Structure formats: structure tokens, C-alpha cells
Amino acid sequence: MRRILIGILMTVMFITACSEQNVSTTEKVPGVTDTSIKVGAWLPLTGPIAGHGITQRIGMNAYFKMINEKGGINNRKIEWIVEDNSYDPQKSVSIARKLVERDNVFAIAGSNGTAQNAATFPYFDKVNTPFMPGLGNAPEWWNPVKPYLFGVQVLYENQSRALGRWAAKEGAKNILVVHSDPAYFENQAKNVEPGVASFDANAKVEFMPVKFGTTDYAPIALQIQNSKPDAIVIIQSVDELVALAKALERQSVKIPLYTYAPNVSNDTLDLGSKAVEGLRAMSFTVPPTADIPEVEEYRNALKKYEPDARPDYQSLFTWAEAKVFAEALKQVKGPLTRENFIKSLESMKNYETGILPPVTFSPDNHYGVIDLQPVMIEKGEWILKGDFIDPTKDW
Structure with a gap:
């Protein structure tokens, strides 16, 4: 009887171990489930440059809504959480901690402000959460390369x-x-x-x-x-x-x-x-009035998802940035993890949004765009x- 009980116990332990190995790795990845990807950002929605922040939110929000209505990215919908930083560096740090530690986001995309974004880097150096700022840039951000930081805005x-x-x-x-x-x-x-x-x-x-x-x-x-x-x-x-x-x-x-x-x-x-x-x-971009398919898609999305908004250079820029972010998610090889997402970004070569100049990243270069219009x-x-x-x- 003792041998039988030991055999049963070993069988149960074996089955349990196998089950744990077969659990989807995405369940253990911050902000990722089988149906969603949680992404965060901070923008100046109040304060001295609120006009910039509100317009920038419109473009990225419209793109993610369009993608979600089409089924998401590899069957996962984007949940984009935007916080108001009032263009304040210290408030940006507090928001960054909230997004990563409480909201459990997978990545940051679209955040505004040079000093505001830079203030959060000591924190991101520790947590290594993928981070693609919107407007805001400085030469020292890119040399040496920060493993988590990627940008599509010209210095x-x-x-x-x-x-x-x-x-x-x-x-x-x-x-x-x-x-x-x-x-x-x-x-x-x-x-x-x-x-x-x-x-x-x-x-x-x-x-x-x-x-x-x-x-x-x-x-x-x-x-x-x-x-x-x-x-x-x-x-x-x-x-x-x-x-x-x-x-x-x-x-x-x-x-x-x-x-x-x-x-x-x-x-x-x-x-x-x-x-x-x-x-x-x-x-940064071609005009929002350009008669090309990529910009027409943007204008149609604004009519549908942001009906009170006019086409604008700044929302077109963040739309294009969301497009780059989404493309890297689509091209991830293997399970969707932060590490694999970063590898996907680093393998992006001459990606054409039709709005920005071609975007190219590499392990040695996380600064993806050079040209201006x-x-x-x-x-x-x-x-x-x-x-x-x-x-x-x-x-």
C-alpha cells in the first residue's frame, strides 16, 4: 500500500510539473494576457503646453482603436493608459512608477517631454521596461545605448x-x-x-x-x-x-x-x-493633407475615432509612432516578452510608415529616424x- 501511495504521489507531482511548464509564458509577462497588451504613457493634458499633449494623444489613440477594431495585434488588443503629467518632471516619475508597478504595463509609448522623460530614466534603468517616447529627445539618450529606450523623433x-x-x-x-x-x-x-x-x-x-x-x-x-x-x-x-x-x-x-x-x-x-x-x-512628417494612402487611412481613422479632431502634424506624428510600435509587436518571434519585443525593434530595417522617413534600429542604434521635412x-x-x-x- 505504501508503494502504491508513493507511486500515486510521484505521478501527481509529475503531472503538476508538466502543467506548470505548459502554462503560457505570456501569463507571467507584465501587461500581457492572451487577449490584451497593456501600454502606458504620460502627456501634458493640462498646464502650459496642454495643446501639444491633447493633440498627441489623439493620433496614437486613434491608431490603437483602429487596430483593436481589426482584432488587435496577433489577436491581442492594446489597452493604452494615458496619465496627465502637466509637463512636470517629478510628476512624470511618479506616473512612471504607477504605470509599471500598479498598472503593470508591458511598455511605455508616446510619453511627452525632454526633461520629463529624462527624469524617469534612473527608474527605467532598474526596471528595464521598453520605452518609446513621443516628443522629447536629447543626444545623451542614445550614446551609450539604453537597452530599453527607442525613438523615432529627430533630435x-x-x-x-x-x-x-x-x-x-x-x-x-x-x-x-x-x-x-x-x-x-x-x-x-x-x-x-x-x-x-x-x-x-x-x-x-x-x-x-x-x-x-x-x-x-x-x-x-x-x-x-x-x-x-x-x-x-x-x-x-x-x-x-x-x-x-x-x-x-x-x-x-x-x-x-x-x-x-x-x-x-x-x-x-x-x-x-x-x-x-x-x-x-x-x-517630422509629410503633411496631414497629403494625398497618399497612409495619410488617408489616418484621416479616416480620425473621423471615426476622434470625430472632433482635425488632421494635424502632431497627431499624425504620434499615429506614425504607434504604427512603428505596433509593427514591432507584430514581428516578435517566439513568446511575447519584453526581451523578444526589444529584439524585434532592433531588427527593424527601413520600415516604411509612409509618414515618417524610413525607420531603422539595430542593437547599436536605438535612434531610428534622421531626416526632417x-x-x-x-x-x-x-x-x-x-x-x-x-x-x-x-x-
Whole structure:
């Protein structure tokens, strides 16, 4: 009888061990079940740049809703959890901890802010959760490579270089760079000068820091008028850009204005009106009005899932980012784990969204896009000014 009982016990233990080995590995992966993938993000939905955050949420949200209605990614639907960080770095850290530890997300996708995202890196260095920021970037993010971090936004510093070269190519000899005073804006602004020098070593560049959130630009416009620049590069938020442009217009100051990609939006057109006519900028994407299938799909999705939203460069960018994120999920080989997802991203080569330039990652390069699209406001609309350019070269 004792031998029989021992035999039964060993059989039960064997069956139990086999059953544990056969349990789907995805049940042990944070944020992944047989039917869903949980993804998190933080965006400035309130505060000084809420307009950016709300628009950026629209694009990624519409893409994930479209994918989910089609059955999801390999039969798993995306659950995208978005928290409001109010453009605050410390609040972003708290949200990151909540998303990873309480909401148990698989990855972070679409989060906004250079300082805001960077503040979370010490935490992500420990948890190693895959992280694809939206708007927000800095050179030190990518060298050395952070194993969990992937980006499809061109460096702000490269945008500034391109703007400086553009102004010099159009004949400017005395260029003023107006920028918000936080350090990350200042770092971006400094790169205008080497861009100018790449075309005209004799052109002069001066800098004017402005307190972030300033609303009264009348005295600043007067100061600019007295310094008599022949081009102004603006590294500020949309509201500040518009306030400066209107103050210059009221004082009948007509100087070519240049700005970076976050300001290529409907808000700039709507708020700036005639004051921003002629504004030059660098864009991440093709226009949201482009007559191509990839952009038409985006516009149709907005009509269906975000019916109150207008097509916009910023929501088109986050739509394209969601497309890259989803493609990497689709191409995962083996069980859906964080490690296999990262390997899938690292194997992405010249992936065509039809919206961004081709996206390429590798184990040694997690910074997937280089090129920018020059655009300009003419008759109240953003129009293309040539093809995509490589801002690191003398285009």
C-alpha cells in the first residue's frame, strides 16, 4: 500500500510539473494576457503646453482603436493608459512608477517631454521596461545605448542646426535665436550657430533667453526691433511663438521667422493667423493633407475615432509612432516578452510608415529616424519646401 501511495504521489507531482511548464509564458509577462497588451504613457493634458499633449494623444489613440477594431495585434488588443503629467518632471516619475508597478504595463509609448522623460530614466534603468517616447529627445539618450529606450523623433539639436543653415542660405547675416530659459531649450538653441556657420562663417548669431510661460511680448518685440536682426529662430512653445509673432506684427516688424517641429501644428495656424504668415519650420512628417494612402487611412481613422479632431502634424506624428510600435509587436518571434519585443525593434530595417522617413534600429542604434521635412506657412496653410533633408549634413 505504501508503494502504491508513493507511486500515486510521484505521478501527481509529475503531472503538476508538466502543467506548470505548459502554462503560457505570456501569463507571467507584465501587461500581457492572451487577449490584451497593456501600454502606458504620460502627456501634458493640462498646464502650459496642454495643446501639444491633447493633440498627441489623439493620433496614437486613434491608431490603437483602429487596430483593436481589426482584432488587435496577433489577436491581442492594446489597452493604452494615458496619465496627465502637466509637463512636470517629478510628476512624470511618479506616473512612471504607477504605470509599471500598479498598472503593470508591458511598455511605455508616446510619453511627452525632454526633461520629463529624462527624469524617469534612473527608474527605467532598474526596471528595464521598453520605452518609446513621443516628443522629447536629447543626444545623451542614445550614446551609450539604453537597452530599453527607442525613438523615432529627430533630435531637437539637429532641428536647430537645420534652421540655422536655412536662415543663412536665405541670406541672413544677423540671426537672433529667441528661446525659453529652461536648460533643455537653451541646449537646443545653441545648435543654431553651427548650422549658420556651416553655410556662412561670417554670419552673426545672438541669443535671447525668455522666461518660460511669458505672455507679454511687447517689450521683447521692442528689444528685438532695436537689435535689428534679419532672421529670428524661435525655440519656444506654440503659445509663446504666437505671442512673439503678434507683438512683432503690432510693431510693424517684418523679419523672417523660423521654428522647430513641435510648432508645426494647427494651433500655430489658428492662433497666429496673419502674424505667422511666412513662418519656416522643420517637420517630422509629410503633411496631414497629403494625398497618399497612409495619410488617408489616418484621416479616416480620425473621423471615426476622434470625430472632433482635425488632421494635424502632431497627431499624425504620434499615429506614425504607434504604427512603428505596433509593427514591432507584430514581428516578435517566439513568446511575447519584453526581451523578444526589444529584439524585434532592433531588427527593424527601413520600415516604411509612409509618414515618417524610413525607420531603422539595430542593437547599436536605438535612434531610428534622421531626416526632417522643411515646411512653410503660405496663405494660412503649411506647405512643403522641398524634400526630406538630413540635418546633420550640408543640405
